[in-house]
Amino acid sequence: MSAPAIDRAPAGRSDRPEPLVVTAPYDGRVIGTVAQSVPADVDGILERARTGARISRGLSRFARHEILDRATALLRERAEEAATLIVAEAGKTIRQARKEVRRAVMTISLSADAARSHPGEVIAFDAFEGSESRRGWFTREPLGIILAITPYNDALNLVAHKLGPAIAGGNAVVLKPSQLTPLTARFLVDLLVDAGLPDEIVTVVHGDRDLAQALVAAREVRMVSFTGGFATGEAIARGAGLKKLAMELGGNAPVIVFADADLDTAAEACVSGAFWAAGQNCVGAQRLLVERSAYDTFRERLVAYAVALRAGDPSDEATDVGPMISAEAAHRAERLVDDAVAAGGRVLVGHRRTGAVYAPTVVEDVPASCELWADEVFAPVVVLTAFDTEEEAIARADDTEYALHAATFTSDIARALRVADRLEAGGVMVNDSSDYRVDSMPFGGAKYGSMGREGVRFAYEEMTQPKVICINA
Numbered sequence: 001m002s003a004p005a006i007d008r009a010p011a012g013r014s015d016r017p018e019p020l021v022v023t024a025p026y027d028g029r030v031i032g033t034v035a036q037s038v039p040a041d042v043d044g045i046l047e048r049a050r051t052g053a054r055i056s057r058g059l060s061r062f063a064r065h066e067i068l069d070r071a072t073a074l075l076r077e078r079a080e081e082a083a084t085l086i087v088a089e090a091g092k093t094i095r096q097a098r099k100e101v102r103r104a105v106m107t108i109s110l111s112a113d114a115a116r117s118h119p120g121e122v123i124a125f126d127a128f129e130g131s132e133s134r135r136g137w138f139t140r141e142p143l144g145i146i147l148a149i150t151p152y153n154d155a156l157n158l159v160a161h162k163l164g165p166a167i168a169g170g171n172a173v174v175l176k177p178s179q180l181t182p183l184t185a186r187f188l189v190d191l192l193v194d195a196g197l198p199d200e201i202v203t204v205v206h207g208d209r210d211l212a213q214a215l216v217a218a219r220e221v222r223m224v225s226f227t228g229g230f231a232t233g234e235a236i237a238r239g240a241g242l243k244k245l246a247m248e249l250g251g252n253a254p255v256i257v258f259a260d261a262d263l264d265t266a267a268e269a270c271v272s273g274a275f276w277a278a279g280q281n282c283v284g285a286q287r288l289l290v291e292r293s294a295y296d297t298f299r300e301r302l303v304a305y306a307v308a309l310r311a312g313d314p315s316d317e318a319t320d321v322g323p324m325i326s327a328e329a330a331h332r333a334e335r336l337v338d339d340a341v342a343a344g345g346r347v348l349v350g351h352r353r354t355g356a357v358y359a360p361t362v363v364e365d366v367p368a369s370c371e372l373w374a375d376e377v378f379a380p381v382v383v384l385t386a387f388d389t390e391e392e393a394i395a396r397a398d399d400t401e402y403a404l405h406a407a408t409f410t411s412d413i414a415r416a417l418r419v420a421d422r423l424e425a426g427g428v429m430v431n432d433s434s435d436y437r438v439d440s441m442p443f444g445g446a447k448y449g450s451m452g453r454e455g456v457r458f459a460y461e462e463m464t465q466p467k468v469i470c471i472n473a
Contacts, residue, residue, distance in 0.1 A: 020206050022183055025091035025323040025356045026314055032089075034182045037207045039214035045174060045203055046220050049145045052172030052200035057142050059198075061116045064168055068112035071195035075105050075188075082156060082187060084315075089181050090155045091323040091356065092277055093314045104157040104188070107439045110456035111164025118460060125470060136470035142170035143222040143244065143463055147215050149236075151228050152325050153280040153378075155181035159188050161439070162225050163202060165459035167192070173202045174215060180325055182206050216240050223463060227454075229376075230402075246452030246462050248444055250376040251282040251404035253434035254397035256387075256419060259294035261409035261431070267301035270382065273407075273433030275309060275360045278324045279333075279380035283405040283427075283435045286377055288384045289393050295386040299348070299364070302384065306349045306360045311380075321380055323356035330358040333379030337361060340372040340383075348384070368399065376402055390419065398424050403446040407434040426450065 019033040037045065059067075075082065079101045086097035118140060125134035148162035159177060166173045177185035182204075189202050205211065216224055216239045223244040226236055233247045255273070257266050273285035290298045314322030324330045334353050340363055341347060350361030364384040366373045373383055387393040397406060406425040410416050420428040426445045429436045437443060444453040452462045 017207070020179060020182065022089060022180075024088050025325050032183045034186070034206050037205045037211055039210050041205075042211075042214045042218060045205055045215070046145070046218055048200055048203050049172045049174050050220065052198070052203065053142070053144050055198045056167070056172050056201045057170045059170065061119060064115040064170065065112050067192070067196045068108055068115060068164060068167060071192050071197070072105055072109040072112060074191050074195050075101065075108060078191065079105070082184070085184050085187055086156060087314045087322075089183050090152055091314050091325060093319045093322045094317060096277055096322070097314075100154060100157050103439055104160040107157055107160040107456060108164050110440055111160075111168045111460070114165060114456055114460040115168035118457065120466065123468065123470070134470055134472050136468065138466040138468045140169065140461070140464040141467045143465060144171060145221050146171050146173050146223045146225060146463060147218075147221045148173050148175045149212060149224070149226045149228065150175070150177045150185065152178035152180040153277060153282070155184035156188060157439070158227055159185045161454050161456070161459060162227075163188065163192065165456050166225075166463050167197065167201065168456075169460050169464040171463055172200070174221070175202055175204045176206070176212055176215065177204070179206065179208075212236075213239050225452075225459075225463070230448075244462070246454070246459070247450075248282070248404075248454055249450070250378070250402050251284075251445070252286050252374075252376050252400045252402040253283055253405050253407065253425075254287045254289060254400075254423075255285045255406070255434055256393045256397055256408040257288065257290045257294065257298055258390075258408070258410040258412070258415065259291040260411045261294075262411070263294055263298050264301055265431070266409040267298055268305055269409075269433040270302060271305040271309070271360075273435040274382035275306070275321050275380045276435060278321055278358070279360075279382075280324060280329075280378050281435055282376070282378075283437065284378075285382060285407065285434045287373065287397070288382060289387050289396055290384065291393075292386040292388050299384060302382075303349050303362060306362050309360050311357050311359050321357075321360055324358055324379060325356070327356045329379065330356045333358050333361075333377065333381055336370075336372045336377060336379070337363060337381060340366045340370045343367050343370050345370065345372070345383075350380070368396075374400065390415070394419060394422050401448040403450070404444070405429060405434040405437075407432060407436075426453075 017036045083097035120139040125131040225246045227248045309320040311321040345366040348362040350359040352359040361381045406423045407429040442453040442458045
């Protein structure tokens with residue numbers, strides 16, 4: 001599949017960088033090119049965004065709703081085209097890509113609702129002595145220009161999570177999608193324009209870290225909304241200056257399985273949570289802590305489910321696990337497992353690589369000092385270990401700075417609520433995989449680096465600001 005390069009950024013200088021060539025992770029074929037920008041282009045990019053901000057702010061809430069509502073319908077109509085592009089560009093299996101498109105449809109639909117459902121509130125000034133003659137309200141007003149930086153792993157829906165709420169709130173957006181998946185982002189922006197969004201409201205740019213840093217530092221950018229890794233998040237925070245930051249950073253999700261759980265359901269859910277999207281999922285199940293009395297049974301079932309998964313061509317309807325985003329990413333996963341094995345870990349299944357395809361891998365007895373346990377793997381690798389007490393399980397689950405989601409499986413509701421209350425995470429799933437998410441819920445991390453929440457309503461609030469109107473009559 002090919003897609004045209006549409007350069008929405010200003011022309012800038014004549015000494016342009018080479019176009020970015022986009023290749024398929026599975027077979028390396030070229031699927032498109034896009035023009036790249038450089039720091040010298042930032043003034044022109046911001047000039048266009050200023051125009052977009054004026055236009056966006058001038059749109060009524062009804063107009064924003066109608067644009068997003070039409071975009072919802074268009075994306076539903078073009079769902080298979082979008083899914084096919086995701087398969088080619090990001091390497092997701094066709095079944096997973098279709099699910100991502102369905103979620104993006106919901107994200108844009110929720111954004112349409114937010115455009116006219118959250119205008120503000122009446123303030124009861126007359127409830128306070130001395131203010132009896134006053135009446136008023138607050139509205140939610142746009143911030144202005146928002147810089148959105150998105151990753152490759154949900155190349156459509158995570159872009160929708162930035163653009164939908166920003167447009168609903170009356171902002172302009174400078175969108176810098178991953179260099180690995182720019183075509184899917186452009187597809188969504190073009191679709192929004194087809195739905196009636198004025199072209200200047202979203203400016204799509206592509207370029208290296210220098211371009212990103214120049215945009216982050218720009219004084220006119222009122223907010224940076226970033227999804228990605230901790231190291232990049234720290235660099236953004238250092239360079240942003242006085243502006244609003246919203247960051248959804250990495251994860252290292254623990255799943256605690258107690259002996260009284262339905263072990264077959266737990267094993268099946270953990271396999272799905274660990275290997276969905278080739279493990280490139282910030283809330284994917286990574287560390288499975290299983291009560292010792294149930295450990296052998298759970299391990300047997302987990303391995304059986306993992307062995308049954310078919311890895312390979314993502315366009316094949318029968319494929320369960322597609323390639324990682326690149327051969328380099330798959331090689332990193334292979335190295336992390338090799339290091340864990342050298343430290344005493346034992347591979348139960350998987351640990352085979354062909355190009356960018358890394359077979360679903362289960363490793364047990366990994367020391368806590370290993371990168372495979374301590375850091376985000378972002379690969380189809382899951383670590384299995386036993387625990388003896390609830391206290392031990394919680395302590396080990398919380399032994400990380402990465403705290404997006406966690407999960408627990410148990411038939412004891414009192415225990416489930418107790419564990420959920422004590423786990424330090426942005427979300428705790430009970431009797432479900434850690435990677436469960438619906439696009440209306442607040443989504444974000446706890447602990448180090450946590451800033452703000454996604455989920456349409458919550459992102460809409462992050463991307464707007466209250467304005468009080470008070471009338472002394």
